[in-house]
Amino acid sequence: MPKRRTRFTFPPGLITEPVIFNLGSTFQLITNIRRADVRDDMGWVILELEGEVDEIERGLDWVTSLGVRVDPVDGDVVEN
Amino acid sequence: MSYIKCLFCKECGREYPVQPLNVCDFCFGPLEVTYDYDAISTVISREKIAQGPHNMWRYHDLLPVDVDNAVDINAGLTPLIKAKNLAKYLGLDELYIKNDSVNPSFSFKDRVVAIASTKALEFGFDTLACASTGNLAGSVAAHAARAGMRAFVFIPSDLERGKILGAAVYGPNLIAVDGSYDDVNRLCSELADNYNWAFVNINMRPYYAEGSKTLGFEVAEQLGWKAPDNCIVPGASGSLFTKIWKGLNEFSSMGLIDSVNTRMFLGQAKGCSPIVTAFDGNDFAIRPVKPNTIAKSLAIGNPADGYYALKVLEETKGSAYAVPEEDVVQGIKDLAEMEGIFTEPAGGVVIATLKHLAKTGQIKPWETTVAFITGNGYKTQEVVENLARPILIKPTFSAFEEAVSVRP
Numbered sequence: 001m002p003k004r005r006t007r008f009t010f011p012p013g014l015i016t017e018p019v020i021f022n023l024g025s026t027f028q029l030i031t032n033i034r035r036a037d038v039r040d041d042m043g044w045v046i047l048e049l050e051g052e053v054d055e056i057e058r059g060l061d062w063v064t065s066l067g068v069r070v071d072p073v074d075g076d077v078v079e080n
Numbered sequence: 081m082s083y084i085k086c087l088f089c090k091e092c093g094r095e096y097p098v099q100p101l102n103v104c105d106f107c108f109g110p111l112e113v114t115y116d117y118d119a120i121s122t123v124i125s126r127e128k129i130a131q132g133p134h135n136m137w138r139y140h141d142l143l144p145v146d147v148d149n150a151v152d153i154n155a156g157l158t159p160l161i162k163a164k165n166l167a168k169y170l171g172l173d174e175l176y177i178k179n180d181s182v183n184p185s186f187s188f189k190d191r192v193v194a195i196a197s198t199k200a201l202e203f204g205f206d207t208l209a210c211a212s213t214g215n216l217a218g219s220v221a222a223h224a225a226r227a228g229m230r231a232f233v234f235i236p237s238d239l240e241r242g243k244i245l246g247a248a249v250y251g252p253n254l255i256a257v258d259g260s261y262d263d264v265n266r267l268c269s270e271l272a273d274n275y276n277w278a279f280v281n282i283n284m285r286p287y288y289a290e291g292s293k294t295l296g297f298e299v300a301e302q303l304g305w306k307a308p309d310n311c312i313v314p315g316a317s318g319s320l321f322t323k324i325w326k327g328l329n330e331f332s333s334m335g336l337i338d339s340v341n342t343r344m345f346l347g348q349a350k351g352c353s354p355i356v357t358a359f360d361g362n363d364f365a366i367r368p369v370k371p372n373t374i375a376k377s378l379a380i381g382n383p384a385d386g387y388y389a390l391k392v393l394e395e396t397k398g399s400a401y402a403v404p405e406e407d408v409v410q411g412i413k414d415l416a417e418m419e420g421i422f423t424e425p426a427g428g429v430v431i432a433t434l435k436h437l438a439k440t441g442q443i444k445p446w447e448t449t450v451a452f453i454t455g456n457g458y459k460t461q462e463v464v465e466n467l468a469r470p471i472l473i474k475p476t477f478s479a480f481e482e483a484v485s486v487r488p
Contacts, residue, residue, distance in 0.1 A: 004270075005103065005108055007382075009367070009368055034106070034107050034108045035091070035107050035108065035109070037365060039365065042365060042367055044365070046107075046108045048108075069368055070266075071265070071368060071382045072265060072266060072269035073103055073108045074102060074103065074269055074281075074282055074285070074384060075317060075380070075382050075383055075384025075385070075386075076265055076317065076380045076381060076382045076383065076384065077211050077265055077268050077269060077272075077279070077281055077282055078211040078212065078213060078234075078236075078261055078264050078265050078268070079189075079210070079211070079212055079213075079215075079216045079281060079316065079317070079377075079380070080212065080213050080214045080215050080216060080316070080376050080377030080378070080379065080426075080455075
């Protein structure tokens with residue numbers, strides 16, 4: 001099953017929401033958290049998603065629509 | 081031969097054998113190269129380095145590749161210029177410009193791509209790839225041409241033609257992606273996972289980044305084997321900043337220079353300054369931003385090494401400054417008009433940061449200060465095009481004298 005390593009950055013309004021639980025229960029995805037830092041005003045989580053490629057894309061589109069920033073774990077790879 | 085020992089995770093410390101890998105399998109933290117320093121210390125010396133080639137490969141003992149098979153387009157050993165006019169203007173005594181804009185493809189990226197491409201050949205890759213909006217594309221394409229490798233360069237489809245000519249001339253496969261900057265980012269990360277290619281700043285990143293150390297090595301050697309008191313460095317991913325610091329410290333640990341008391345200063349343009357924002361907030365959490373700056377070569381909204389740059393700032397008691405966008409072009413003009421060096425906006429950011437540091441007394445007149453200029457202004461002429469306003473005259477002697485009040 002394909003896997004995708006990714007980083008979610010949460011705005012203040014979503015920090016207390018169970019976004020990752022809902023991602024796993026709404027879509028056919030296994031979520032596997034490896035590192036995280038959650039504070040009052042922001043939070044980030046580095047996790048792996050496992051599922052069919054289309055399902056991973058749909059899941060990422062859904063969390064993005066909520067206001068979560070989604071990035072590769074490598075940081076920005078487009079350099080000047 | 082190379083003295084590379086292994087890769088290790090900068091977060092959890094797990095070690096990995098030397099392979100094309102940039103992220104720890106356990107915690108997804110970034111991987112870093114480490115060396116057999118005991119062995120290096122028995123072979124390295126000032127004399128050996130001084131007798132080496134007149135380029136970055138003179139430091140090969142501290143690089144993660146075998147120099148005998150180096151992909152060499154003669155990168156490095158760029159001029160360190162004493163900037164007398166700019167120093168006088170700022171009230172400084174010992175100011176130097178490290179002019180890395182005169183590398184073969186006109187930016188410091190030649191240093192990192194030289195390492196990445198050499199390592200890619202060692203691993204047996206036949207394809208070199210990157211995602212870029214300018215300098216990196218040119219350097220990857222040039223090194224691939226030199227190495228006889230296939231090159232794939234991914235660019236946003238709305239990138240100006242002028243920006244890609246510097247890469248296109250070397251004959252890479254140029255792929256314009258019809259999507260946003262973030263879309264290109266995401267696509268390339270996926271491609272790196274699925275194609276057996278050497279993406280220079282993805283699966284080659286631990287090795288690629290080591291090339292930036294040579295800037296620290298060179299400055300120390302060019303200053304007469306000593307570290308400067310202050311380094312002023314542009315901040316994009318934060319990698320260059322941390323590696324200059326690593327280079328100075330490796331030289332010191334090898335006994336090539338005395339202890340390093342350098343203060344590291346980082347400059348970003350206000351329109352993309354996530355590292356400065358974190359520094360100003362006394363926070364180590366980087367908040368990604370959407371870049372909106374004329375300093376395109378620093379437009380990294382989610383800097384992979386931002387956290388580590390913040391650690392260096394803390395360790396060296398340095399500081400970070402967000403240059404107002406309107407001051408970037410003035411920085412370019414100052415360097416051109418006072419020192420005869422035409423830099424891209426990243427260099428304008430460095431000079432504007434230098435001016436700020438001098439004005440606020442954070443750097444002292446008697447200290448040795450080095451400002452790092454990493455890219456060439458001929459690639460970004462559009463940002464200063466309104467400076468080209470020649471005086472139009474008729475082809476007569478009197479017309480000239482009427483227009484210009486000069487006398488022989």
